[in-house]
Amino acid sequence: xxxxxxxxxxxxxxxxxxxxxxxxxxxxxxxxxxxxxxxxxxxxxxxxxxxxxxxxxxxxxxxxxxxxxxxxxxxxxxxxxxxxxxxxxxxxxxxxxxxxxxxxxxxxxxxxxxxxxxxxxxxxxxxxxxxxxxxxxxxxxxxxxxxxxxxxxxxxxxxxxxxxxxxxxxxxxxxxxxxxxxxxxxxxxxxxxxxxxxxxxxxxxxxxxxxxxxxxxxxxxxxxxxxxxxxxxxxxxxxxxxxxxxxxxxxxxxxxxxxxxxxxxxxxxxxxxxxxxxxxxxxxxxxxxxxxxxxxxxxxxxxxxxxxxxxxxxxxxxxxxxxxxxxxxxxxxxxxxxxxxxxxxxxxxxxxxxxxxxxxxxxxxxxxxxxxxxxxxxxxxxxxxxxxxxxxxxxxxxxxxxxxxxxxxxxxxxxxxxxxxxxxxxxxxxxxxxxxxxxxxxxxxxxxxxxxxxxxxxxxxxxxxxxxxxxxxxxxxxxxxxxxxxxxxxxxxxxxxxxxxxxxxxxxxxxxxx
Numbered sequence: 001x002x003x004x005x006x007x008x009x010x011x012x013x014x015x016x017x018x019x020x021x022x023x024x025x026x027x028x029x030x031x032x033x034x035x036x037x038x039x040x041x042x043x044x045x046x047x048x049x050x051x052x053x054x055x056x057x058x059x060x061x062x063x064x065x066x067x068x069x070x071x072x073x074x075x076x077x078x079x080x081x082x083x084x085x086x087x088x089x090x091x092x093x094x095x096x097x098x099x100x101x102x103x104x105x106x107x108x109x110x111x112x113x114x115x116x117x118x119x120x121x122x123x124x125x126x127x128x129x130x131x132x133x134x135x136x137x138x139x140x141x142x143x144x145x146x147x148x149x150x151x152x153x154x155x156x157x158x159x160x161x162x163x164x165x166x167x168x169x170x171x172x173x174x175x176x177x178x179x180x181x182x183x184x185x186x187x188x189x190x191x192x193x194x195x196x197x198x199x200x201x202x203x204x205x206x207x208x209x210x211x212x213x214x215x216x217x218x219x220x221x222x223x224x225x226x227x228x229x230x231x232x233x234x235x236x237x238x239x240x241x242x243x244x245x246x247x248x249x250x251x252x253x254x255x256x257x258x259x260x261x262x263x264x265x266x267x268x269x270x271x272x273x274x275x276x277x278x279x280x281x282x283x284x285x286x287x288x289x290x291x292x293x294x295x296x297x298x299x300x301x302x303x304x305x306x307x308x309x310x311x312x313x314x315x316x317x318x319x320x321x322x323x324x325x326x327x328x329x330x331x332x333x334x335x336x337x338x339x340x341x342x343x344x345x346x347x348x349x350x351x352x353x354x355x356x357x358x359x360x361x362x363x364x365x366x367x368x369x370x371x372x373x374x375x376x377x378x379x380x381x382x383x384x385x386x387x388x389x390x391x392x393x394x395x396x397x398x399x400x401x402x403x404x405x406x407x408x409x410x411x412x413x414x415x416x417x418x419x420x421x422x423x424x425x426x427x428x429x430x431x432x433x434x435x436x437x438x439x440x441x442x443x444x445x446x447x448x449x450x451x452x453x454x455x456x457x458x459x460x461x462x463x464x465x466x467x468x469x470x471x472x473x474x475x476x477x478x479x480x481x482x483x484x485x486x487x488x489x490x491x492x493x494x495x496x497x498x499x500x501x502x503x504x505x506x507x508x509x510x511x512x513x514x
Contacts, residue, residue: 031209031221033511037243039234040225041363042390043202046185049167050118052127056392058164059247060205060225062504063218064105065167065190068096068115068146069158070502073494075415077162078502080215081110081191091153091451094161098144102214104170105195112140117171119148125179128165129429130422131157153449155456156418193218193507203227217507219491229390231363238264238484244511245492246484247504249364252310258484266484267495272323272414273479274316275369278398278407279472282434285350286405292471294345295406297338298380299373304476308369312482316475319467320413320420320460323478327417327457332464334475339380346381355383360408361394369476370408398432407432410479417460418448424467435472488512 042056049061068082082096102110119138126132134157137149150157168191173184188196193215194207205225209218226243228234235254237243239261250258259266277295279286286292301315322328356377360370367388374384384406389397398407411430413419421444422428426436440463447459467473483494491497491508501508 030211033220035222036220037224038245039228039237039243042392043227047188048185050126050165059504063194064188064192066192067166069162071162072499074499092150094148096146102191103212105189112146114171115146118168126165131160156416159416219510244486249482252365252368255310265487269481271479271481272321273412275410275477277474278409278433294342296335296474298342308372309365312480313477316478319464324414327460329461329464332468342380355385356405358384358406359387359404361391362388363391433472440466
């Protein structure tokens with residue numbers, strides 16, 4: 001575990017050295033490269049990145065706050081407020097050794113008290129509920145050391161801890177008060193590379209460089225989040241030269257247009273994300289396994305890739321991402337494509353006037369994917385009503401209210417197969433289907449508790465076997481990551497800054513020379 005920070009430092013030094021070609025500024029210099037402009041689909045209700053549901057607060061707050069450690073897009077663990085860490089032999093305690101050169105945006109010193117106060121509140125309010133359930137205690141072991149105790153060994157602890165819902169908040173601002181509705185959520189004080197400059201509701205959020213930031217950069221003076229209502233509006237800003245980087249994936253139908261733009265770069269790379277169709281098992285008729293099997297048989301997944309994602313993806317034939325090969329069970333597969341058998345099942349089991357509500361976020365290729373799903377299902381005899389909505393409304397509808405028949409879902413499922421628990425355990429954070437199988441819960445627990453890779457692999461492969469039998473979802477597509485940004489932009493997460501910063505973090509961004 002101690003080698004991780006060293007590798008990150010070496011890689012980071014390489015990138016910083018390459019950036020020096022564009023400027024004579026020293027490694028510690030802040031700002032000077034102007035403004036980075038991004039389009040943000042929707043508007044966050046808070047800039048506290050630990051609160052949910054929804055990703056907008058995380059995206060916007062990522063550059064304002066730090067975690068003790070963070071998760072790079074390649075799955076490696078990056079040091080942030082902690083410069084090193086270690087695990088006890090029994091797997092129940094993690095000690096984090098804190099930097100002593102960090103200040104809050106208001107000038108106060110960052111201390112171990114801030115960490116303890118935050119993590120004690122994480123247990124009560126964090127959007128990362130799976131992590132919160134495992135934390136048994138937080139103790140200060142010295143002026144720069146904090147120990148986190150777990151209720152039981154959990155192999156995925158560090159990955160989950162570094163992912164989301166654990167940004168450290170200032171104890172001198174929040175005290176012991178609940179996070180929800182705290183005024184500091186709208187006027188955040190963090191330790192990150194940028195601090196809030198202004199928030200114009202419905203128009204834009206602007207963050208500016210933190211001259212006291214402890215890490216490299218930021219090299220841009222400001223980051224401007226332009227608040228848009230549709231994915232097409234975000235694409236138009238890029239094409240018009242009014243935005244420099246796209247957050248998220250572009251709609252499939254506009255990829256060709258983006259690729260032709262001489263001032264833009266479009267890249268693709270492998271990803272551990274998946275698209276899948278979630279069934280509401282608490283509703284008729286999707287509590288019936290025969291109907292869920294018929295839906296799976298009705299889907300031509302290759303056509304979904306071509307017509308829904310413009311060919312950028314691969315058919316999902318299993319129940320976990322194949323990018324994590326050691327845990328993937330390629331024998332646990334979806335039913336064979338057989339629309340005729342699906343039609344017979346729908347005809348025999350459904351009332352003639354039945355139609356299902358297919359709920360999707362109207363972002364990226366959500367619209368085209370929902371349309372292709374509806375077309376295929378209707379061809380097989382299941383009528384579908386498409387209901388598109390903004391991402392925040394979608395999350396409230398699906399995760400909060402569980403008000404759907406079919407839901408088009410997606411998300412990263414690596415780098416650890418404990419992500420299966422997030423989506424399929426009876427108490428998983430993103431388990432919206434109403435799916436309960438005690439054997440799945442037991443197998444997931446075995447995989448989480450063990451540090452033996454063979455034991456973990458057997459547990460997660462068994463989970464996939466059960467999912468292939470129960471079909472609480474219809475796997476659709478293995479994602480390909482698509483990035484669109486202005487030509488000459490450097491330090492982009494997932495690109496030349498891959499493995500150096502988490503997604504949505506922009507302290508290494510260098511603007512093109514003018």
